Every structure is written in C-alpha cells, then in structure tokens.
Amino acid sequence: MGISKMKTLLRALRSRNYRLFVAGQSVSLVGTWMQQVAMSWLVYRLTGSAFLLGVVGFTSQIPTFLFSPVAGVLADRWNRRRILMLTQGLAMVQAAVLAAAVLLGVVQVWHIVALSLVLGMVNAFDIPVRQSFVVEMVAHRDDLGNAIALNSSMVNGARLIGPTVAGLLVASVGEGICFLLNSASYLAVLLALAAMRIEPRAGSAKPRRHVLHELKEGFVYSFGFAPIRSILLLIALMSLTGMPYTVLVPVFAKDILHGGAHTFGFLMTAAGCGALAGTVYLASRGSVLGLGRLIVASAALFAVGVAGFALSETLWLSLASLVVAGYGAMTLVASCNTILQTILEEDKRGRVMSFFTVAFMGMAPFGSLGAGAMTRMIGPRDTLLLGAICCLIGAVVFARNLPRIRQLVRPIYVQMGIIKEVAEGMETAAEQPPMPNKER
Template sequence: MGASAQMEKVGTRLRLMLRALNSRNYRLFFAGQSVSLVGTWMQQVAMSWLVYRLTGSALLLGVVGFVSQIPTFLLAPVAGVLADRWKRRPLLLATQTLAMVQAAVLAVFVLTGTTPVWLIVALSALLGVVNAFDIPIRQSFVVELVEKKEDLGNAIALNSSMVNGARLIGPSIAGVLVATLGEGICFLINAASYLAVIIAIAAMRLKPVPQRPGRKHILHELREGFGYAFDFKPIRYILMLLGLVSLMGMPYVVLMPIFAKEVLHGGAHTFGFLMASVGIGAFGSTLYLASRTSVLGLGRVIAVAACVFGFGIAGFALSSSLVLSPLFLALAGFGAMAQVASSNTILQTIVDDDKRGRVMSFFTMSFMGATPIGSLMAGAVANRIGAQNTLLIGGAACLLGGALFGRELRNLRPLVRPIYARLGIIPEVAAGMQAAADLTCPPEDP
C-alpha cells in the first residue's frame, strides 16, 4: 500500500512537470525541436573544434563566435516587430529551412576537404542572421502553442530542459564523431535534423490570430517597444543582468577548446565531455524549474543563479583537474539556465501581448546579442593575459551583477505585484482580498 501511494505521488509529480505537453501543438514543437537541437549542439562543438584545429588561434575562435552572434544584436529588434505584425508559423518555417541549407553547404565543403577559414566565417555570419530572426519569433510563438495560460511557465521550463537535454547528448556524440569521422559528419547530421522541426511546425493546428490594426512605421514600433521595455524597471533590470552575464560570462564557451587542449591536456573527447558537463547542470536546473507551480519567487532565483554561474566560471578558470573542472562547469550550467529560463518566464508573464515579440527580441539581444561582443573581447584578452585570467574576471563580474540585482528586488516587487494580481497569480488578490494580500505580501515576489 505504501509503495502504491509512493508510485502515485511520483506519477502526480511527473504529470505536473510535463503538464504543458497536454497541448497538442506544444507536443509537436517539443518533439521536433528535441531532434533538431541535438544536431545544433553537434554543429557548435564541431565548428569550434574545426576552427581551432585549422588555425590554433584563440582570437579566431572569438571572431567566429562574434560573427555568428552579432547579427542577433543588430537585427533582433526588427525580428521582434515582424513577430508582432505577421503570422509566426511561416516565418519560423523560413528560418528553419535557411538554417538547414547553411548546415548542408558547410557539410559539403568540410567533407570534401576544401574549407578555407573565410568560408567558415561567412557561413557562421549567415547562420547568425537566420538566428537573429528565428530566436525572438520562436520565443513569442510558444505562447500560441500552450492552451492554458497557467502552463506557460512550465512550457518555458520544458523548452529549457529540451535545450539542455540536447546540450548533454549533442556534444557527447560530436566528441566521438569528430575524433573518429571528422567534423563534416556533424554538420551533415545537423542539416538532416532540421527536417524534424519543419515537419512538426507544418503539422500544427493553430487558432487564427487577429492581425494588429493600424500598423505604424517599423521605426516607430521599434521606439515604442524600446520605450515600453526600458521604462518599466523590472523588465529593464532583468535585461541588464542578462546582458552583463552574456557579455562577461557566456564567452567561456569559445575558450573551451583552449582549456580542453592546453589546461587539461585532452582532445576532442575532452572538449565534448566538458560541454556535456554544462548540459548536465543546465538540465538539472530545468527539472527544478519545471517542478515549480508559480512564477512567484523567480526574481530571487535570477539573483542567486547569476551568482552561482559566476562562481562556477571562476572555479573552472582556476581548476586544472579533469575531475573538478566538469563539476564547476555543471554548476555554471545550472546557474546560467536558471537565470535565463526564470528571466524568460517573468518577461513572458508580465509583458503585454501586443508587444511580446519586441520584448522577446530585446531578451534575445541581451541573452544572445551581447555574447558575440564578449566572445571577441574574450578572444583578444585571452591572447594577452591567458584564458584562465579572462574567465576569472568574467566570473567576478557575474557575481557582482547577481548581488546588485538581489539588492534591488525589494524595489521591483511593488511594480510587478499589480500585474500578478490582475492575472490571478497571487491567490489572495484573485479572491478579492486585497487588504489581506497587502499585509501578507509574498516575500519572494516577483
């Protein structure tokens, strides 16, 4: 009887963690993306190793990281306007198809042994342009796929678990394939993997979404979205912390081949193992977030997670042990994903529907757009003071940013609270008990 009750409790907990999958369209999206993202991570690992094998240059690693992500910083706001104006499904089908073509072209050149460095840079830049449009459109598209609004936070957490499950599997496979068959096979598998998400998106049955009346000039809508996002303190502070962590901390990825080869004295297998360690920590983070039932308390999670990420990066920079380095990276992966997914959930919850695409484009700029600048800086600085000192500085900056955000939470809570009340997230307010709610304000808002 006790065992039966325990099994029922586990089943209930599992259903709670997977509740967003009750929506058919989201199930299709989840399945297609799960396949495609494995290929994406395989390509990322293979690309970094290919560049370092051909050039042996930390600076060129930074350059490739820069050109693959700087278009996000420049073009994501335009993508946000398009996401608010046009139907998102055809836009996503177009971006996924273009990404598939890019991977296929790269595979052909690498497999035939005719891959000049300039071509790698050019194809990386092309993929960066595609991603600049794909990411904010895809982020805002998720809202259309979830039938129950209260399941949105769970869907975002499951998205993160999907990304990090792929981060766990993809680099591990890529490490083996690069060492045995070369980088080209990873690019070929990635090209094929895009078919899964293209088929899934095409098979969705979507409700008609009314077009926004009275469209204005694109520059006017950009200014409107920027003013909306940065005039509201909670959105502005979340985006600023994301930008800081992406600029100073996230570039550790482009320096990873140096640590694998020079610090830990390994090869492609070691590189894949280190990347998989990040995925393990991040996957654990998403399981924790998926088990949460409310957005309340995520503000504190953001602050703590940024500090955990900074500590993990600093520890990895100081380590020369093949045992400790993966542990620090797992800690960094946990912190990074907890911060990003919690930020995404709060933003998606508090933003007005007609400005969702633009706010998510600013989220993309902060999360993805600042990284290329940081990658270029990290590559240049690592050439002068070494990769380990570069990561130490970045880790310290993330720790400081998380601490400052945590100190500011008490000023942000009163601004977010009315939105939570209107949405029925705070139970006492939803029941009309405003006075009682004021006296018992949840200590973890927002």
C-alpha cells in the same frame, strides 16, 4: 517520481501543438549542438587561435544584436509559424553547405566565418520569433511557465547528447559528418511546424505604423518598466562577461587539461547536465512564486562555477565546475524568460522578446570577441575570473534592487491584470506557499 509530480513536470504537453514542437525540436537541437561543438573544434584545429574562436563566435552572433529588434516587430505583425519555417529551412541549407565544404576538403577559415555570419542572420530572426511563438502553442495559459522551462530542458537534454556524439564523430570521421547530420535534423522541426493547427491570434489584424515607430514603442515599453529593465540588464551583463567561457572551452580542453576532441565534448556535456538539472527543477515547480530570489541565487552560482572552471587544473574539478555554471546560467535565463513571458502585453510580445534575445544572444558576440582578445593579453584563466567577478557584482546589484522592484510592481500588475502569483514572485525574496492561479 510520483504520477502527480510527473503530471506537474510535463503539464504543457497536454497541448497538441506544443507536443509537436517538442518532438521536432528534440531531434533538431541534437544536431545544432553537434554543429556548434564541431565548428569550434574545426576552427581551433585549423588555426590553433583562441582569437579566431572569438571571431567566429562574434560573426555568428552579431546579427542578433543588429537585427533581432526588427525581427521582434515582424513577429508582432506576421504569421510566426511561417517565419519559423523559413528560418529553419535556411538554417538547413547553411549546415548542408558547411558539410559539403568540409567533406570535399576545401574548407578554409574564411568559409567558416562567412557561413557563421549567414547562420547568425537566420538566428537573429528565428530566436525572437520562436520565443514569441511559445504562447501560441500552449492552449492553457497557466502552462506557459512550464512550457518555457520544458523548452529549456529540451535544449539542455540535447546538449547532453550532441556534444558527446560530436566529440566521438570528430575523433573518428571528422567534423563534416556532424554538419551533415545537423542539416538532416531540421526536417523534423519543419514537419512538426507544418502539422500544427494554430488559431489566428487576437490583434493580428491591428493597423500597423512604421517599423521604426513600433520599434521605439517596444523599447519604451521594455525599458520603462523597472522589472523588465532589471531583467534585461542582468541577462546582458551575464552574456557579455560570463557566457564567453563557452568560447574558451576548447583552449582549456587542449592546453590546460591536455585532452582532445572527446575532452571538449565531455566538458560541454557537463555544462549541459547542470543546465538540464536547473530547467527540470523549474519545470517541476507548481508556482512561479520566489523567482526573484531564484534569479539572484542562480546568477551567483553561475559566477562561482565559471570561477571554479577557470582555476581548475584537473578534469574532474573542471567537469564539476561546469555543472554548477550550467545550472546557474540556464536557471537564471529560464526564470527571467518565465517572468517576462507572463507579464507582457500580447501586442508587444515579439518586440520585448527580441530585446531579451539581444540581451542574451546579441551581447554574446562582444563577449566572445573580447574574451578572445583578452586571452591573448592576460591568459584564459584571468579572462574567465574577471567575467565571473562581473557576474557576481550583477547578482548583488539585482538583489539590492528587489525592494525597489517590490514597490513598483504591484500597482503595475493590478493595472495590467497580471496573475497574482507573478506579482508575488517578483515582490518577495523568499519562497511562499503556492497560491491559486487566478486572473485579477
């Protein structure tokens, strides 16, 4: 890779605050993935129940559905860095309590469910605030899309390391050490947040109305704009019907592939490899042109990958399928995030990103619970195949709506003063040569 290509790939790192964020989050996210893998394996080891895997997934994510919209209002009102320091500190305590319960040998399933609920409530506020905070860390607005892609790359780079390390640790010393290391990893992100120098954002002193009024205002803004509405609905469908495959990976690892904790770790790492490849590709793009078509293609790839994993009976094919699924899922999410972050009005950023969080994370608990229940009725293979079909239908519907979006988006972008590249990126179904990145 040439020097110029590397500069394009890493251009958001020229912002000091974003460099600090990347340094802290890179450590913390490895611990997060370790805990996620270890918790899933612990539940399945204690119960042998795919349904209870779904229950734990439900309790860890349902608070996002309930509370993220309120968190979005707070993100538009309050100091986002202080909110993040509070949520990260609470997550560190949650991991420490879980580690203590496991290491002392007193852990029971209800402990895991309760602590998952606590973490879910923390994440309900942390995720939309963190999504909104990205724009404050990036000094050059043109680097926003690259920062979002790099953030996804960081998540999935940790996904390569965390599950593999967790699988080895679980097999050798048990799940408790994974939870303990995750708790310690939060110190890195807390130190990074404390070291940042953040300028007060414009409009932060604007008089505020009742929370419910501002929540309604954000909802009308989000779902009254066809491109945002289409993106949110596609992400919600994928999260509800496709992403629950992650909940069933332990079932496939043990019962279909006849492996152990290390097999589970390898499968999760394969999905991470695909996701990392997708986000590195997005980060290397010099333009946001063509993202509309990329959203359609990545949704279709995700569906194909999940279907291949459902039908596979060999480890190598399962790993290959999860690489495809991981690439499709994360390319879709990062592309949608990039478009949303670029077109939003600043005073509504927190609220719209909270709806994005609800679509991506908030729908997942219903998918997890449904997947666990359906596995008991029709088996894990048919459950994943049905989800893959739904995702493919969503991709087709979004593709058919692109001409309509093209008709609606240009006058709205002109009125809002949106960068021309973004308008072209949503309005065309094919890649075009890069254009100057100018404000209207």
